[in-house]
Amino acid sequence: MPKLFTGAEIVFKCLEDQKVEYIFGYPGGAVLPIYDELKNHKSIKHILARHEQGAGHAAEGYARSSGKPGILLVTSGPGATNAVTALADAYMDSIPLVCISGQVPTHLIGTDAFQECDTTGITRPCTKHNWLVKDVNNLSDIIHQAFEVATTGRPGPVLVDIPKDIQFKKGRYKFTKNKLFKKVNGKVSKKVNSKDIDKFIEMIKKSSKPIFYTGGGVINSGPNASKLLRELVSLTGFPITSTLQGLGAYPGDDPQFLGMLGMHGTYEANNAMHDCDLMINIGARFDDRITGKIDEFSPASKKIHVDIDPSSVGKNVKVDLAVISDVNELLENLIKKFKEKNKNFLNSNKQKTSKWWMQIEKWRTKKSLNFINSEKTIKPQHAVQRLYELTKHKDTFITTEVGQHQMWAAQHYKFNKPNRWMTSGGLGTMGFGLPAAVGVQVAQPGKLVIDIAGEASVLMTIQEMSTAVQYRLPIKIFILNNEYMGMVRQWQELLHDKNYSESYSEALPDFVKLAEAYGCVGIRASKPSELDEKIEEMINIDKPVIFDCVVDKEENCYPMIPSGKPHNQMLLGPQDEKEEVSDEGKALV
Amino acid sequence: MKKSKSAYSEPSKIGKKEHHIIVLWVDNEAGVLARVVGLFSGRGYNIDSLAVAEVDKKKHLSRITIVTIGTPEVIEQIKLQLKKLIPVHKVADFSRHDPKILFKELALFKLVATSKKQEKAKKICKKFNVVVLDKSKKSFVIQVTALRREIDKLIDNLKPLGLVSTSRTGAVAMTRGPEIFK
Numbered sequence: 211m212p213k214l215f216t217g218a219e220i221v222f223k224c225l226e227d228q229k230v231e232y233i234f235g236y237p238g239g240a241v242l243p244i245y246d247e248l249k250n251h252k253s254i255k256h257i258l259a260r261h262e263q264g265a266g267h268a269a270e271g272y273a274r275s276s277g278k279p280g281i282l283l284v285t286s287g288p289g290a291t292n293a294v295t296a297l298a299d300a301y302m303d304s305i306p307l308v309c310i311s312g313q314v315p316t317h318l319i320g321t322d323a324f325q326e327c328d329t330t331g332i333t334r335p336c337t338k339h340n341w342l343v344k345d346v347n348n349l350s351d352i353i354h355q356a357f358e359v360a361t362t363g364r365p366g367p368v369l370v371d372i373p374k375d376i377q378f379k380k381g382r383y384k385f386t387k388n389k390l391f392k393k394v395n396g397k398v399s400k401k402v403n404s405k406d407i408d409k410f411i412e413m414i415k416k417s418s419k420p421i422f423y424t425g426g427g428v429i430n431s432g433p434n435a436s437k438l439l440r441e442l443v444s445l446t447g448f449p450i451t452s453t454l455q456g457l458g459a460y461p462g463d464d465p466q467f468l469g470m471l472g473m474h475g476t477y478e479a480n481n482a483m484h485d486c487d488l489m490i491n492i493g494a495r496f497d498d499r500i501t502g503k504i505d506e507f508s509p510a511s512k513k514i515h516v517d518i519d520p521s522s523v524g525k526n527v528k529v530d531l532a533v534i535s536d537v538n539e540l541l542e543n544l545i546k547k548f549k550e551k552n553k554n555f556l557n558s559n560k561q562k563t564s565k566w567w568m569q570i571e572k573w574r575t576k577k578s579l580n581f582i583n584s585e586k587t588i589k590p591q592h593a594v595q596r597l598y599e600l601t602k603h604k605d606t607f608i609t610t611e612v613g614q615h616q617m618w619a620a621q622h623y624k625f626n627k628p629n630r631w632m633t634s635g636g637l638g639t640m641g642f643g644l645p646a647a648v649g650v651q652v653a654q655p656g657k658l659v660i661d662i663a664g665e666a667s668v669l670m671t672i673q674e675m676s677t678a679v680q681y682r683l684p685i686k687i688f689i690l691n692n693e694y695m696g697m698v699r700q701w702q703e704l705l706h707d708k709n710y711s712e713s714y715s716e717a718l719p720d721f722v723k724l725a726e727a728y729g730c731v732g733i734r735a736s737k738p739s740e741l742d743e744k745i746e747e748m749i750n751i752d753k754p755v756i757f758d759c760v761v762d763k764e765e766n767c768y769p770m771i772p773s774g775k776p777h778n779q780m781l782l783g784p785q786d787e788k789e790e791v792s793d794e795g796k797a798l799v
Numbered sequence: 800m801k802k803s804k805s806a807y808s809e810p811s812k813i814g815k816k817e818h819h820i821i822v823l824w825v826d827n828e829a830g831v832l833a834r835v836v837g838l839f840s841g842r843g844y845n846i847d848s849l850a851v852a853e854v855d856k857k858k859h860l861s862r863i864t865i866v867t868i869g870t871p872e873v874i875e876q877i878k879l880q881l882k883k884l885i886p887v888h889k890v891a892d893f894s895r896h897d898p899k900i901l902f903k904e905l906a907l908f909k910l911v912a913t914s915k916k917q918e919k920a921k922k923i924c925k926k927f928n929v930v931v932l933d934k935s936k937k938s939f940v941i942q943v944t945a946l947r948r949e950i951d952k953l954i955d956n957l958k959p960l961g962l963v964s965t966s967r968t969g970a971v972a973m974t975r976g977p978e979i980f981k
Contacts, residue, residue: 335841339885505811521879
C-alpha cells in the first residue's frame with residue numbers, strides 16, 4: 211500500500227517539489243485545512259495580504275521580478291472573485307501565477323452554499339487553464355500540471371479549485387517531472403527552422419532602414435535573452451525601440467536605444483517605426499497602444515515577428531516572416547549563424563544605414579520628452595528624473611500604478627536590466643503597483659523597491675501598506691499627487707471639451723498621517739527646492755515610506771499619438787494641441 | 800469630419816466573410832465545451848451550428864464540429880486560439896465549398912396531416928434519406944439527413960403540409976477518400 215496523504219498535505223508536497231518559497235494569500239472557511247497544514251512546512255512562507263487582489267498583485271510582483279511563478283492562495287466565493295483582477299492582469303501581461311482556491315464541499319456545489327461561486331466558470335476566460343478537483347487522487351497530477359501550464363510556452367495564470375472535502379480526504383501523491391517539458395501551452399513546439407533563420411538574416415542584410423521592436427517576450431524568456439538581444443543589436447548596429455512591457459531588456463541609456471514607442475513613446479521611436487523598411491518584432495504583440503491607426507501602421511516595411519504564441523502572429527498586423535519560438539532559443543540560433551557568415555557586418559553595413567541614422571538623429575533633436583520645468587511647483591516629469599538620478603547607482607526595482615505617472619516613469623526612468631520594471635500594461639490595473647512592490651521586495655530582500663504611484667491609483671490598494679509593515683518590507687511609495695485622475699483629466703481636456711467629469715478627488719487623505727497610521731514613515735515634498743533632499747531621506751529610511759510628492763495639477767503627458775492617427779503624426783506638447791487636436795485627432799487617445 | 804471621442808482607434812475595413820467548418824478533437828472532460836464556446840463568445844466569433852459527442856470511449860475523446868463565419872483572418876485566429884486550449888488535441892478547418900469534404904445535418908420533422916398530405920411530404924423529402932420514425936392517423940415523424948440549406952428549404956416546403964415541430968442537429972463533417980486528418 212502506498213502512503214496516503216490528505217489533500218491539504220498533497221498541496222504542500224506539490225509546492226515543496228515545485229520549490230515554492232512564498233505563498234501570497236488570505237484564509238477563509240473553504241481553505242482552512244490547507245492553512246492548518248501550513249505550520250508543518252517550514253520551507254514555505256505565507257505572506258498575509260489585506261485583500262485577495264493585493265495578494266494576487268503581490269504574487270505578480272514576485273513573479274515579474276524573479277522569473278519564478280507566483281503562488282496565490284484564496285478561499286471560495288469572494289476570495290476567488292477578489293483574485294480575478296490579478297488573474298486577468300497576469301493573463302494580459304503573460305505572468306506565471308498559480309492560484310489555489312478553496313471551494314465548498316463537493317456535495318454542496320451547485321446549491322448556492324455559503325461563499326460558493328462558480329470559480330472555474332468565472333476565471334475561465336482570464337486563466338490559461340483551470341481545474342476543479344473532483345478526486346483527491348488526481349490532486350497531485352493536477353497541481354504539477356498547473357505549474358507546467360503556467361510556466362511553459364507563453365506564461366500565464368492558472369487556477370486549481372479544491373473543494374473542502376477533497377482537502378480532508380486521503381489519497382496518493384505522485385510527482386512525474388517535466389511531463390510536458392519544452393512544450394508550448396502543453397503542446398509540442400516546432401524547432402526553429404533553419405530556413406527561417408536564413409531568411410531572417412537575408413532580410414537583415416537587405417535592409418537600409420531597419421528597427422528592432424522588442425517587448426515583454428524578451429523579459430519572459432529569461433535574463434539570457436536580454437544578453438543575446440544586446441549582442442544582436444550591437445552586431446547589427448541597428449536602432450532599437452521597446453514596448454512598455456519590454457523596458458530593461460535593452461539598456462535605456464544606450465545610444466542605439468530610441469526610447470519607448472507607442473501612444474506616449476518618443477518622437478524618434480514612433481517615426482522610425484513608421485518610416486522603416488524592416489521591422490524586427492521580438493516578443494511583442496502589435497498592441498493597439500503601439501500601432502496607432504492600423505491601416506497606416508508602418509506602411510513600407512517588411513516585418514519579422516518572433517513570438518512564442520502562434521495566435522499572436524497575424525492577429526493585428528500581417529507580417530512577412532513569422533518565427534514561432536522562445537526568444538532565447540531563436541536569438542541563440544540566429545546570432546550563431548549570423549556570426550559565422552557575416553564576420554564584418556557592422557562595419558561593412560555602416561554606409562547602408564548611415565542615412566537612416568542621420569534621419570533618426572534629426573528626429574532626436576525634437577527632444578520629445580522635454581517639458582517646461584518650474585521653480586515654483588514640482589513638475590511630475592522632473593520628480594521622476596530626480597528619482598532616477600538619485601537611485602540609478604543602486605539596483606533599483608520600480609513598480610507603477612496606471613495613468614500619467616506610469617507613462618512618465620516609463621519615459622524618464624531608464625532601465626538597464628530586465629525584471630527591474632513591473633507595470634500593468636495590458637489590463638491597465640490601477641492599484642497594481644503597491645501590492646506588486648510588496649511581492650517584489652519579498653523576492654528581492656535588501657534591494658530598493660519603489661512604487662511610482664498616482665494618488666488615485668494607490669488608494670485602490672492602500673491597505674497593503676499593512677502587509678508591508680507586518681513583514682518589514684521597506685517599500686517606497688512615491689506618489690505623484692496632482693489630486694486628479696490625471697490621465698482621465700488629460701483625455702477630458704483634449705477630447706471632451708474640458709468637462710472634468712468626476713476626475714477630481716475633492717477629498718484625499720493626508721498621506722503623511724496615513725503613513726504614520728499604518729506604522730510607516732510619511733514624507734511630503736511640495737517645492738522643487740526640497741525634492742532631492744527629501745528623496746535622499748526616503749531612500750535612507752529602512753522602513754516602508756509613503757512619499758507625497760505634490761506636483762503640478764494640470765500637467766499633461768507628452769508626446770502623444772492622438773487617437774486614430776498613425777505614428778508620424780504625434781503631438782509633442784501643448785503648442786501642438788490647438789491646431790492638431792481639432793476634430794479628427796480626438797479619437798485616438 | 801465626424802468627431803470621435805473614443806479612446807480606441809476606429810475599425811478598419813472588414814474583409815469578405817466566409818463560412819468555415821471547424822472540427823476539433825478534445826478530451827471529454829467537465830467544462831471542455833464551455834471553454835470552446837466561451838472562447839467564441841468572448842472573442843466575438845460566430846457560431847452557426849454546433850455538434851458534439853464522444854467518439855472514442857477508451858481515450859475519452861470528443862469531436863466537436865462548429866460551423867462559423869468570419870474573414871480569413873478571423874478564421875485563422877479561431878484556429879490558433881482553439882489550439883491553445885489545453886484539452887484540445889487537434890483542430891481542422893474546412894471551407895464550406897471544399898469538394899473533398901462531406902457535410903451532413905440531421906433533422907426530425909413532425910407533421911400533423913392527413914395521409915394524403917403525408918404522402919406528399921414523403922415525396923418532397925425523398926432525396927434526403929427519409930425515414931419514417933413514427934406514424935399515426937393524424938401525424939407522423941420523419942427523419943432526413945441533408946445539407947443545411949436543403950433542410951432550410953424542406954422546412955419551407957413542409958410548412959403548408961402541416962409541419963408543427965422541427966428538431967435539427969448541427970452539421971458534422973468528414974473528409975472523402977482514405978485520408979484522415981492528423
